[in-house]
Amino acid sequence: MADVSEDRKVLTAVRVGLAGLSGLLAGLAALCVAELVSAAVRPESSPVTAVGGAVIDRTPPELKDFAVRHFGTNDKLVLQLGILVLLALFAMAIGVVALRWRRVGSALVLVFGVVGAVAAVGRPDGHTLDALPSAVGGVLACGVLYLLAGRLAARPAPAPASGVSEGPFAVAGAGGTAGTFDRRGFVIAATAAVAASAGAGVAGRRLNASGAAEAAASRQDIVLPRPASPARPVPAGAELGVKGLSPFTTPSKDFYRVDTALVVPRVDAGSWRLRIHGKGVRKPLTVTYQDLLRRELIERDITLTCVSNQVGGPYVGNARWIGVRLADLLREAGVKPPSQGGPADQLVARSVDGMTIGSPVDTVMDGRDAMLALGMNGEPLPFEHGFPVRMLVPGLYGYVSACKWIEDLELTTFDDYDPYWVKRTWSKRAPIKTESRIDTPRPFASPKSGKVPVAGVAWAQHRGIAKVEVRVDGGGWHEARLAVEDSKDTWRQWTWEWPASSGSHTLEVRATDRDGYTQTDKRVGTVPNGATGWHSVVVAVT
DSSP states (O other), rough: OOHHHHHHHHHHOOOOHHHHHHHHHHHHHHHHHHHHHHHHOGGSSSHHHHHHHHHHTTTOOHHHHHHHHHHHGGGHHHHHHHHHHHHHHHHHHHHOOOOOHHHHHHTTTHHHHHHHHHHHSSSOOOOOGHHHHHHHHHHHHHHHHHHHHHHHOOOOEEOOTTTTOOOOOOEEEEGGGGEEOOOHHHHHHHHHHHHHHHHHHHHHHHHHHHHHHHHHHHHTOOOOOOOOSOOOOOTTTTTOOOOOOOSSSSSSSOOOOOOOOSSSOOOOOTEEEEEEETTTTTSOOEEEEEHHHHHHHEEEEEEEEETTTTTTTTTTEEEEEEEEHHHHHHHHTTOOOGGOOOOOOOEEEEEEEOEEEEEHHHHHHHOOOOOEEEEETTOOGEEEEEEEEOOHHHTTOOTTTSSSEEEEEEEEOTTOOOTTTTTGGGOSSOOOOOOOEESSOOOOOOSSSSEEEEEEEEEEEOOOOEEEEEEEOOOOOOOEOOOOOOOTTTEEEEEEEEESSSSSEEEEEEEEEEOOOOOOOOOOOTTTTOBBOEEEEEEEEO
Protein backbone atom coordinates (compact mmCIF):
# COMPACT_ATOMS: atom_id res chain seq x y z
CA MET A 1 0.00 0.00 0.00
CA ALA A 2 2.93 2.33 0.67
CA ASP A 3 4.09 1.90 -2.95
CA VAL A 4 0.59 2.66 -4.21
CA SER A 5 0.42 5.86 -2.13
CA GLU A 6 3.82 6.96 -3.41
CA ASP A 7 2.80 6.26 -6.99
CA ARG A 8 -0.35 8.33 -6.51
CA LYS A 9 1.79 11.26 -5.37
CA VAL A 10 3.99 10.88 -8.43
CA LEU A 11 0.94 10.77 -10.69
CA THR A 12 -0.52 13.87 -9.04
CA ALA A 13 2.77 15.76 -9.40
CA VAL A 14 3.02 14.81 -13.08
CA ARG A 15 -0.54 15.92 -13.79
CA VAL A 16 -0.03 19.23 -11.96
CA GLY A 17 3.17 19.88 -13.91
CA LEU A 18 1.46 19.11 -17.21
CA ALA A 19 -1.48 21.29 -16.18
CA GLY A 20 0.91 24.21 -15.70
CA LEU A 21 2.37 23.43 -19.12
CA SER A 22 -1.16 23.40 -20.55
CA GLY A 23 -1.77 26.90 -19.25
CA LEU A 24 1.54 28.05 -20.67
CA LEU A 25 0.67 26.60 -24.08
CA ALA A 26 -2.73 28.28 -23.97
CA GLY A 27 -1.03 31.61 -23.20
CA LEU A 28 1.42 31.02 -26.04
CA ALA A 29 -1.47 30.34 -28.40
CA ALA A 30 -3.15 33.57 -27.32
CA LEU A 31 -0.05 35.67 -27.97
CA CYS A 32 0.84 34.05 -31.29
CA VAL A 33 -2.66 34.22 -32.72
CA ALA A 34 -2.98 37.81 -31.51
CA GLU A 35 0.28 38.60 -33.30
CA LEU A 36 -1.20 37.22 -36.53
CA VAL A 37 -4.43 39.18 -36.13
CA SER A 38 -2.48 42.35 -35.28
CA ALA A 39 -0.93 42.18 -38.75
CA ALA A 40 -4.41 42.82 -40.14
CA VAL A 41 -5.08 45.62 -37.63
CA ARG A 42 -1.72 47.24 -36.75
CA PRO A 43 1.40 46.08 -34.86
CA GLU A 44 0.64 48.35 -31.89
CA SER A 45 -2.54 46.35 -31.17
CA SER A 46 -0.71 43.17 -30.13
CA PRO A 47 -1.33 42.31 -26.44
CA VAL A 48 2.22 42.66 -25.09
CA THR A 49 2.62 46.04 -26.80
CA ALA A 50 -0.82 47.23 -25.70
CA VAL A 51 -0.39 46.11 -22.08
CA GLY A 52 3.15 47.47 -21.98
CA GLY A 53 1.93 50.80 -23.29
CA ALA A 54 -0.83 50.88 -20.70
CA VAL A 55 1.73 50.20 -17.96
CA ILE A 56 3.89 53.07 -19.23
CA ASP A 57 0.85 55.38 -19.31
CA ARG A 58 0.13 54.64 -15.66
CA THR A 59 3.71 54.63 -14.39
CA PRO A 60 4.41 57.40 -11.84
CA PRO A 61 7.10 59.87 -12.98
CA GLU A 62 9.46 58.74 -10.22
CA LEU A 63 9.24 55.10 -11.32
CA LYS A 64 9.66 56.09 -14.96
CA ASP A 65 12.80 58.01 -14.03
CA PHE A 66 14.06 55.00 -12.06
CA ALA A 67 13.64 52.78 -15.13
CA VAL A 68 15.38 55.24 -17.45
CA ARG A 69 18.18 55.78 -14.93
CA HIS A 70 18.90 52.11 -14.28
CA PHE A 71 18.03 50.46 -17.60
CA GLY A 72 18.59 53.30 -20.06
CA THR A 73 17.37 52.57 -23.57
CA ASN A 74 16.77 48.94 -22.48
CA ASP A 75 13.89 50.01 -20.23
CA LYS A 76 11.31 48.91 -22.80
CA LEU A 77 12.93 45.49 -23.23
CA VAL A 78 12.95 45.00 -19.46
CA LEU A 79 9.26 45.97 -19.31
CA GLN A 80 8.31 43.55 -22.09
CA LEU A 81 10.25 40.70 -20.52
CA GLY A 82 8.60 41.43 -17.17
CA ILE A 83 5.15 41.32 -18.76
CA LEU A 84 5.92 38.01 -20.47
CA VAL A 85 7.16 36.48 -17.21
CA LEU A 86 4.02 37.58 -15.35
CA LEU A 87 1.80 36.28 -18.15
CA ALA A 88 3.61 32.95 -18.07
CA LEU A 89 3.17 32.58 -14.30
CA PHE A 90 -0.48 33.59 -14.55
CA ALA A 91 -1.08 31.13 -17.38
CA MET A 92 0.54 28.26 -15.48
CA ALA A 93 -1.58 28.99 -12.41
CA ILE A 94 -4.74 28.95 -14.54
CA GLY A 95 -3.66 25.64 -16.04
CA VAL A 96 -3.45 24.12 -12.55
CA VAL A 97 -6.91 25.49 -11.72
CA ALA A 98 -8.27 23.89 -14.90
CA LEU A 99 -6.99 20.50 -13.76
CA ARG A 100 -9.71 20.43 -11.09
CA TRP A 101 -12.25 22.93 -12.47
CA ARG A 102 -11.92 22.60 -16.21
CA ARG A 103 -14.54 25.14 -17.25
CA VAL A 104 -13.56 27.69 -14.64
CA GLY A 105 -9.89 27.51 -15.57
CA SER A 106 -10.64 27.73 -19.28
CA ALA A 107 -12.88 30.73 -18.73
CA LEU A 108 -10.13 32.45 -16.72
CA VAL A 109 -7.93 32.37 -19.81
CA LEU A 110 -10.33 34.90 -21.29
CA VAL A 111 -8.79 37.37 -18.84
CA PHE A 112 -5.84 37.45 -21.23
CA GLY A 113 -8.12 38.71 -23.94
CA VAL A 114 -10.03 41.16 -21.75
CA VAL A 115 -6.90 42.77 -20.29
CA GLY A 116 -5.24 43.05 -23.68
CA ALA A 117 -8.37 44.43 -25.36
CA VAL A 118 -9.01 47.03 -22.67
CA ALA A 119 -5.35 48.10 -22.72
CA ALA A 120 -5.30 48.41 -26.52
CA VAL A 121 -8.49 50.45 -26.76
CA GLY A 122 -7.54 52.61 -23.78
CA ARG A 123 -4.22 53.80 -25.27
CA PRO A 124 -4.06 57.45 -26.35
CA ASP A 125 -4.14 56.33 -29.99
CA GLY A 126 -6.48 53.38 -29.33
CA HIS A 127 -9.25 52.38 -31.73
CA THR A 128 -12.08 49.87 -31.36
CA LEU A 129 -10.44 47.45 -33.80
CA ASP A 130 -7.32 47.35 -31.59
CA ALA A 131 -9.26 45.06 -29.25
CA LEU A 132 -9.59 42.37 -31.93
CA PRO A 133 -6.16 40.66 -31.62
CA SER A 134 -6.46 40.21 -27.84
CA ALA A 135 -10.08 39.09 -28.09
CA VAL A 136 -9.38 36.46 -30.75
CA GLY A 137 -6.28 35.27 -28.90
CA GLY A 138 -8.18 34.95 -25.62
CA VAL A 139 -11.02 32.92 -27.14
CA LEU A 140 -8.62 30.56 -28.89
CA ALA A 141 -6.57 30.11 -25.70
CA CYS A 142 -9.76 29.21 -23.84
CA GLY A 143 -10.38 26.39 -26.31
CA VAL A 144 -6.78 25.17 -26.16
CA LEU A 145 -6.76 24.94 -22.37
CA TYR A 146 -10.16 23.22 -22.30
CA LEU A 147 -8.87 20.61 -24.76
CA LEU A 148 -5.60 19.97 -22.91
CA ALA A 149 -7.20 19.91 -19.47
CA GLY A 150 -9.61 17.27 -20.75
CA ARG A 151 -6.71 15.03 -21.71
CA LEU A 152 -5.33 15.32 -18.16
CA ALA A 153 -8.55 14.30 -16.45
CA ALA A 154 -8.02 11.28 -14.15
CA ARG A 155 -9.89 8.17 -15.18
CA PRO A 156 -10.04 4.51 -14.14
CA ALA A 157 -8.14 2.01 -16.18
CA PRO A 158 -8.66 -1.76 -16.41
CA ALA A 159 -6.25 -3.89 -14.45
CA PRO A 160 -3.35 -5.03 -16.65
CA ALA A 161 -3.09 -8.59 -17.76
CA SER A 162 -0.85 -10.85 -15.71
CA GLY A 163 2.80 -9.96 -16.22
CA VAL A 164 2.07 -6.62 -17.99
CA SER A 165 3.34 -3.39 -16.45
CA GLU A 166 0.81 -0.59 -15.91
CA GLY A 167 3.39 2.10 -16.72
CA PRO A 168 4.43 5.13 -14.68
CA PHE A 169 1.11 7.03 -14.99
CA ALA A 170 -1.15 4.27 -13.69
CA VAL A 171 -1.73 3.49 -10.03
CA ALA A 172 -3.28 0.22 -8.87
CA GLY A 173 -6.47 0.73 -6.97
CA ALA A 174 -9.14 -1.32 -5.28
CA GLY A 175 -10.66 -3.97 -7.44
CA GLY A 176 -7.66 -4.10 -9.77
CA THR A 177 -8.37 -0.74 -11.45
CA ALA A 178 -5.87 2.09 -11.96
CA GLY A 179 -5.98 5.90 -12.03
CA THR A 180 -4.52 7.30 -15.26
CA PHE A 181 -5.00 9.96 -17.94
CA ASP A 182 -4.88 10.18 -21.73
CA ARG A 183 -1.15 10.43 -22.19
CA ARG A 184 -1.18 9.91 -25.95
CA GLY A 185 -4.03 12.32 -26.47
CA PHE A 186 -2.28 15.00 -24.39
CA VAL A 187 0.97 14.69 -26.31
CA ILE A 188 -0.84 14.92 -29.65
CA ALA A 189 -2.95 17.91 -28.57
CA ALA A 190 0.00 19.74 -26.98
CA THR A 191 2.19 19.17 -30.06
CA ALA A 192 -0.57 20.43 -32.34
CA ALA A 193 -1.05 23.54 -30.16
CA VAL A 194 2.67 24.32 -30.23
CA ALA A 195 2.90 23.83 -33.99
CA ALA A 196 -0.18 25.92 -34.73
CA SER A 197 0.91 28.68 -32.34
CA ALA A 198 4.40 28.82 -33.79
CA GLY A 199 2.98 28.98 -37.31
CA ALA A 200 0.63 31.80 -36.39
CA GLY A 201 3.37 33.70 -34.59
CA VAL A 202 5.84 33.41 -37.46
CA ALA A 203 3.19 34.41 -39.99
CA GLY A 204 2.21 37.40 -37.88
CA ARG A 205 5.81 38.51 -37.53
CA ARG A 206 6.39 38.25 -41.26
CA LEU A 207 3.23 40.14 -42.15
CA ASN A 208 4.05 42.90 -39.68
CA ALA A 209 7.59 43.00 -41.06
CA SER A 210 6.28 43.42 -44.59
CA GLY A 211 4.55 46.65 -43.58
CA ALA A 212 7.76 47.84 -41.95
CA ALA A 213 9.65 46.93 -45.12
CA GLU A 214 7.44 49.24 -47.17
CA ALA A 215 8.17 52.10 -44.80
CA ALA A 216 11.89 51.30 -44.94
CA ALA A 217 11.74 51.33 -48.75
CA SER A 218 10.11 54.76 -48.70
CA ARG A 219 12.97 56.04 -46.54
CA GLN A 220 15.62 54.57 -48.82
CA ASP A 221 14.10 56.35 -51.82
CA ILE A 222 14.41 59.79 -50.23
CA VAL A 223 17.11 62.19 -51.35
CA LEU A 224 17.16 65.27 -49.14
CA PRO A 225 17.50 68.48 -51.18
CA ARG A 226 20.33 70.88 -50.50
CA PRO A 227 19.02 73.24 -47.79
CA ALA A 228 18.35 76.83 -48.82
CA SER A 229 19.86 77.91 -45.50
CA PRO A 230 22.73 75.50 -44.78
CA ALA A 231 24.45 75.23 -41.43
CA ARG A 232 27.85 76.84 -41.34
CA PRO A 233 30.76 74.43 -41.03
CA VAL A 234 31.57 73.44 -37.47
CA PRO A 235 34.20 76.02 -36.54
CA ALA A 236 37.80 75.03 -36.02
CA GLY A 237 38.36 74.60 -32.31
CA ALA A 238 34.83 73.40 -31.51
CA GLU A 239 36.27 69.90 -31.15
CA LEU A 240 38.99 69.77 -28.48
CA GLY A 241 40.17 66.26 -29.32
CA VAL A 242 40.54 65.12 -25.71
CA LYS A 243 40.43 61.35 -25.31
CA GLY A 244 37.20 60.27 -23.62
CA LEU A 245 35.39 63.51 -24.43
CA SER A 246 32.00 63.30 -26.17
CA PRO A 247 32.30 64.25 -29.86
CA PHE A 248 30.82 67.59 -30.83
CA THR A 249 28.40 65.90 -33.25
CA THR A 250 26.73 62.80 -31.83
CA PRO A 251 26.47 59.96 -34.40
CA SER A 252 22.86 59.04 -35.08
CA LYS A 253 23.41 55.49 -33.86
CA ASP A 254 24.64 56.81 -30.50
CA PHE A 255 22.02 59.52 -30.05
CA TYR A 256 19.88 58.94 -26.98
CA ARG A 257 16.33 57.66 -27.37
CA VAL A 258 13.72 58.19 -24.64
CA ASP A 259 10.05 57.76 -25.55
CA THR A 260 7.03 55.62 -24.67
CA ALA A 261 6.83 53.61 -27.92
CA LEU A 262 7.32 49.88 -27.30
CA VAL A 263 7.08 49.33 -31.05
CA VAL A 264 8.90 51.95 -33.12
CA PRO A 265 6.32 53.33 -35.58
CA ARG A 266 7.16 52.53 -39.20
CA VAL A 267 5.42 55.21 -41.23
CA ASP A 268 5.48 55.26 -45.02
CA ALA A 269 6.63 58.70 -46.13
CA GLY A 270 4.37 58.45 -49.19
CA SER A 271 1.22 58.17 -47.11
CA TRP A 272 2.26 60.54 -44.31
CA ARG A 273 0.15 63.64 -43.72
CA LEU A 274 0.35 66.51 -41.23
CA ARG A 275 -2.72 68.51 -40.27
CA ILE A 276 -2.49 72.03 -38.81
CA HIS A 277 -5.71 73.29 -37.22
CA GLY A 278 -7.27 74.72 -34.08
CA LYS A 279 -7.86 78.00 -32.31
CA GLY A 280 -6.81 81.04 -34.32
CA VAL A 281 -6.00 79.03 -37.46
CA ARG A 282 -7.59 81.00 -40.30
CA LYS A 283 -6.44 78.61 -43.02
CA PRO A 284 -6.16 74.95 -41.87
CA LEU A 285 -3.39 73.10 -43.68
CA THR A 286 -2.71 69.49 -44.60
CA VAL A 287 0.80 68.88 -45.92
CA THR A 288 2.55 65.81 -47.31
CA TYR A 289 6.17 64.78 -47.05
CA GLN A 290 6.76 65.89 -50.64
CA ASP A 291 5.20 69.28 -49.79
CA LEU A 292 7.82 69.74 -47.09
CA LEU A 293 10.68 68.69 -49.38
CA ARG A 294 9.60 71.38 -51.87
CA ARG A 295 9.66 74.11 -49.24
CA GLU A 296 12.64 76.17 -48.14
CA LEU A 297 14.76 73.91 -45.92
CA ILE A 298 17.08 75.02 -43.15
CA GLU A 299 20.02 73.09 -41.68
CA ARG A 300 21.12 73.68 -38.10
CA ASP A 301 23.27 72.13 -35.37
CA ILE A 302 20.98 71.73 -32.34
CA THR A 303 21.58 70.02 -29.01
CA LEU A 304 18.61 68.13 -27.57
CA THR A 305 18.14 67.24 -23.91
CA CYS A 306 15.67 64.92 -22.22
CA VAL A 307 14.03 66.12 -19.02
CA SER A 308 14.79 62.67 -17.55
CA ASN A 309 18.51 63.39 -17.75
CA GLN A 310 19.99 63.20 -14.26
CA VAL A 311 22.91 65.47 -13.34
CA GLY A 312 25.82 64.16 -15.41
CA GLY A 313 23.49 61.84 -17.34
CA PRO A 314 23.75 60.61 -20.96
CA TYR A 315 20.42 61.84 -22.34
CA VAL A 316 21.78 64.82 -24.21
CA GLY A 317 23.20 64.90 -27.72
CA ASN A 318 24.07 67.23 -30.57
CA ALA A 319 23.17 66.61 -34.22
CA ARG A 320 22.84 68.44 -37.52
CA TRP A 321 19.16 68.68 -38.48
CA ILE A 322 17.46 69.56 -41.77
CA GLY A 323 13.85 70.72 -41.81
CA VAL A 324 11.21 73.35 -42.46
CA ARG A 325 10.79 76.37 -40.21
CA LEU A 326 7.75 75.70 -38.08
CA ALA A 327 6.93 79.38 -37.67
CA ASP A 328 6.60 79.77 -41.45
CA LEU A 329 4.00 76.99 -41.61
CA LEU A 330 2.05 78.46 -38.71
CA ARG A 331 2.02 81.93 -40.27
CA GLU A 332 0.84 80.41 -43.54
CA ALA A 333 -2.05 78.93 -41.59
CA GLY A 334 -2.86 82.40 -40.27
CA VAL A 335 -1.55 81.81 -36.74
CA LYS A 336 -0.51 84.78 -34.62
CA PRO A 337 1.44 84.34 -31.37
CA PRO A 338 -0.22 85.62 -28.17
CA SER A 339 2.23 88.53 -28.10
CA GLN A 340 0.61 89.71 -31.34
CA GLY A 341 -2.96 89.10 -30.24
CA GLY A 342 -3.32 85.42 -31.18
CA PRO A 343 -5.88 83.43 -29.13
CA ALA A 344 -3.77 80.25 -28.77
CA ASP A 345 -0.77 80.05 -26.45
CA GLN A 346 -0.11 76.30 -26.77
CA LEU A 347 0.82 74.25 -29.83
CA VAL A 348 -0.09 70.59 -29.25
CA ALA A 349 1.80 68.09 -31.40
CA ARG A 350 0.36 64.58 -31.80
CA SER A 351 2.32 61.51 -32.78
CA VAL A 352 1.07 58.50 -34.71
CA ASP A 353 1.47 56.51 -31.45
CA GLY A 354 -0.85 58.86 -29.57
CA MET A 355 1.78 60.90 -27.73
CA THR A 356 0.84 64.54 -27.16
CA ILE A 357 3.40 67.28 -26.56
CA GLY A 358 2.58 70.92 -25.84
CA SER A 359 4.87 73.85 -26.70
CA PRO A 360 4.44 77.58 -26.04
CA VAL A 361 3.38 79.29 -29.29
CA ASP A 362 5.35 82.44 -28.44
CA THR A 363 8.53 80.36 -28.04
CA VAL A 364 7.99 78.48 -31.30
CA MET A 365 7.47 81.76 -33.19
CA ASP A 366 10.04 84.03 -31.49
CA GLY A 367 12.65 83.66 -34.25
CA ARG A 368 14.56 80.61 -33.03
CA ASP A 369 15.11 77.69 -35.41
CA ALA A 370 12.06 75.65 -34.37
CA MET A 371 11.48 73.18 -37.18
CA LEU A 372 9.77 70.14 -38.55
CA ALA A 373 12.90 68.04 -39.05
CA LEU A 374 13.25 65.66 -42.01
CA GLY A 375 16.92 64.80 -41.73
CA MET A 376 19.55 64.04 -39.10
CA ASN A 377 23.30 64.18 -39.71
CA GLY A 378 22.88 64.33 -43.48
CA GLU A 379 20.38 61.48 -43.86
CA PRO A 380 16.60 61.07 -43.58
CA LEU A 381 15.59 60.66 -39.96
CA PRO A 382 16.15 57.17 -38.54
CA PHE A 383 12.89 55.47 -37.57
CA GLU A 384 13.94 55.52 -33.90
CA HIS A 385 14.28 59.28 -34.06
CA GLY A 386 10.97 60.10 -35.71
CA PHE A 387 10.95 59.27 -39.42
CA PRO A 388 9.41 60.65 -41.50
CA VAL A 389 9.02 63.95 -39.60
CA ARG A 390 9.65 65.14 -36.06
CA MET A 391 9.45 68.49 -34.31
CA LEU A 392 12.34 70.38 -32.67
CA VAL A 393 12.34 73.58 -30.63
CA PRO A 394 15.81 74.69 -29.47
CA GLY A 395 15.94 75.53 -25.79
CA LEU A 396 13.03 73.37 -24.61
CA TYR A 397 13.20 69.91 -23.05
CA GLY A 398 12.01 67.17 -25.37
CA TYR A 399 8.77 66.44 -23.56
CA VAL A 400 7.52 69.96 -24.43
CA SER A 401 9.01 70.27 -27.90
CA ALA A 402 10.44 67.22 -29.65
CA CYS A 403 7.46 65.21 -30.89
CA LYS A 404 8.57 62.24 -33.00
CA TRP A 405 6.46 60.59 -35.75
CA ILE A 406 4.33 63.75 -35.77
CA GLU A 407 1.02 63.78 -37.65
CA ASP A 408 -1.06 66.61 -36.14
CA LEU A 409 -0.57 70.16 -34.85
CA GLU A 410 -3.40 71.79 -32.95
CA LEU A 411 -3.48 75.37 -31.68
CA THR A 412 -5.09 75.59 -28.24
CA THR A 413 -4.37 77.03 -24.78
CA PHE A 414 -2.58 75.76 -21.69
CA ASP A 415 -5.81 76.29 -19.75
CA ASP A 416 -7.86 74.16 -22.13
CA TYR A 417 -5.62 71.14 -22.61
CA ASP A 418 -2.96 69.17 -20.71
CA PRO A 419 -0.68 67.01 -22.90
CA TYR A 420 0.52 63.52 -21.98
CA TRP A 421 3.33 64.38 -19.56
CA VAL A 422 1.59 67.36 -18.00
CA LYS A 423 -1.22 65.02 -16.95
CA ARG A 424 1.50 63.06 -15.12
CA THR A 425 2.65 65.99 -12.92
CA TRP A 426 5.38 67.43 -15.17
CA SER A 427 5.48 71.19 -15.74
CA LYS A 428 3.59 72.80 -18.62
CA ARG A 429 6.59 74.90 -19.63
CA ALA A 430 10.15 73.62 -19.41
CA PRO A 431 13.10 75.59 -20.77
CA ILE A 432 16.33 73.60 -20.62
CA LYS A 433 18.43 74.34 -17.54
CA THR A 434 22.10 75.28 -17.61
CA GLU A 435 24.09 72.10 -17.00
CA SER A 436 27.59 70.65 -17.32
CA ARG A 437 29.11 67.19 -17.25
CA ILE A 438 32.53 65.61 -16.69
CA ASP A 439 33.24 63.05 -19.41
CA THR A 440 36.84 62.28 -18.45
CA PRO A 441 38.21 61.02 -16.17
CA ARG A 442 35.42 58.52 -15.67
CA PRO A 443 34.05 57.75 -12.18
CA PHE A 444 36.47 55.60 -10.15
CA ALA A 445 39.19 55.95 -12.78
CA SER A 446 42.83 55.61 -11.68
CA PRO A 447 44.86 58.20 -13.59
CA LYS A 448 48.53 58.64 -12.89
CA SER A 449 49.71 61.66 -10.92
CA GLY A 450 50.80 64.67 -12.91
CA LYS A 451 48.92 66.58 -15.62
CA VAL A 452 45.49 64.97 -16.00
CA PRO A 453 43.04 66.44 -18.55
CA VAL A 454 39.59 66.95 -17.03
CA ALA A 455 37.08 67.51 -19.83
CA GLY A 456 33.40 67.42 -20.63
CA VAL A 457 30.50 69.30 -22.15
CA ALA A 458 28.21 72.09 -20.97
CA TRP A 459 24.92 73.29 -22.39
CA ALA A 460 22.41 76.10 -22.00
CA GLN A 461 20.44 75.84 -25.24
CA HIS A 462 19.36 79.14 -26.78
CA ARG A 463 21.43 81.05 -24.22
CA GLY A 464 24.92 79.68 -24.74
CA ILE A 465 27.75 78.86 -22.34
CA ALA A 466 29.98 81.69 -21.11
CA LYS A 467 32.17 79.93 -18.55
CA VAL A 468 32.93 76.50 -17.05
CA GLU A 469 34.74 75.98 -13.75
CA VAL A 470 36.21 72.92 -12.05
CA ARG A 471 37.26 72.35 -8.46
CA VAL A 472 38.98 69.55 -6.58
CA ASP A 473 37.99 68.31 -3.11
CA GLY A 474 35.84 71.35 -2.40
CA GLY A 475 38.68 73.83 -2.96
CA GLY A 476 38.80 76.92 -5.13
CA TRP A 477 37.28 77.05 -8.60
CA HIS A 478 39.51 76.89 -11.69
CA GLU A 479 38.26 78.25 -15.00
CA ALA A 480 38.33 75.67 -17.78
CA ARG A 481 39.31 76.34 -21.38
CA LEU A 482 36.24 76.48 -23.58
CA ALA A 483 36.05 75.13 -27.09
CA VAL A 484 35.04 77.55 -29.83
CA GLU A 485 31.28 78.07 -29.76
CA ASP A 486 29.31 76.81 -32.75
CA SER A 487 26.01 78.46 -31.75
CA LYS A 488 23.99 79.21 -28.66
CA ASP A 489 21.79 76.22 -29.51
CA THR A 490 24.62 73.67 -29.18
CA TRP A 491 26.61 72.30 -26.31
CA ARG A 492 30.20 73.38 -25.75
CA GLN A 493 33.23 71.28 -24.93
CA TRP A 494 35.63 72.32 -22.17
CA THR A 495 38.88 71.10 -20.63
CA TRP A 496 41.15 71.84 -17.64
CA GLU A 497 44.65 70.54 -16.97
CA TRP A 498 44.66 69.18 -13.45
CA PRO A 499 47.99 68.85 -11.61
CA ALA A 500 46.86 65.65 -9.91
CA SER A 501 48.49 64.26 -6.79
CA SER A 502 48.15 60.68 -5.58
CA GLY A 503 45.15 59.72 -3.49
CA SER A 504 41.35 59.80 -3.73
CA HIS A 505 39.89 63.05 -5.07
CA THR A 506 36.48 64.46 -5.92
CA LEU A 507 36.13 66.60 -9.06
CA GLU A 508 33.16 68.95 -9.49
CA VAL A 509 32.05 71.15 -12.39
CA ARG A 510 29.68 74.07 -12.84
CA ALA A 511 28.77 76.26 -15.83
CA THR A 512 27.66 79.85 -16.28
CA ASP A 513 25.44 80.78 -19.23
CA ARG A 514 25.45 83.98 -21.29
CA ASP A 515 22.55 85.35 -19.25
CA GLY A 516 24.89 85.35 -16.25
CA TYR A 517 23.28 82.42 -14.43
CA THR A 518 25.63 79.99 -12.68
CA GLN A 519 24.53 76.46 -11.91
CA THR A 520 23.27 75.91 -8.40
CA ASP A 521 24.78 73.22 -6.21
CA LYS A 522 21.32 72.29 -4.94
CA ARG A 523 20.50 68.75 -6.01
CA VAL A 524 16.97 68.44 -7.40
CA GLY A 525 15.53 65.45 -9.26
CA THR A 526 14.17 65.50 -12.77
CA VAL A 527 10.51 65.94 -11.78
CA PRO A 528 8.80 68.28 -12.60
CA ASN A 529 11.02 70.22 -15.02
CA GLY A 530 14.61 68.97 -15.00
CA ALA A 531 17.43 68.16 -12.58
CA THR A 532 19.87 70.63 -11.02
CA GLY A 533 23.16 70.29 -9.17
CA TRP A 534 26.87 69.99 -9.84
CA HIS A 535 28.20 66.86 -11.51
CA SER A 536 30.96 65.23 -9.49
CA VAL A 537 33.39 62.37 -10.14
CA VAL A 538 35.52 60.48 -7.63
CA VAL A 539 38.89 59.21 -8.87
CA ALA A 540 41.88 57.47 -7.31
CA VAL A 541 45.15 58.95 -8.57
CA THR A 542 48.09 56.54 -8.49
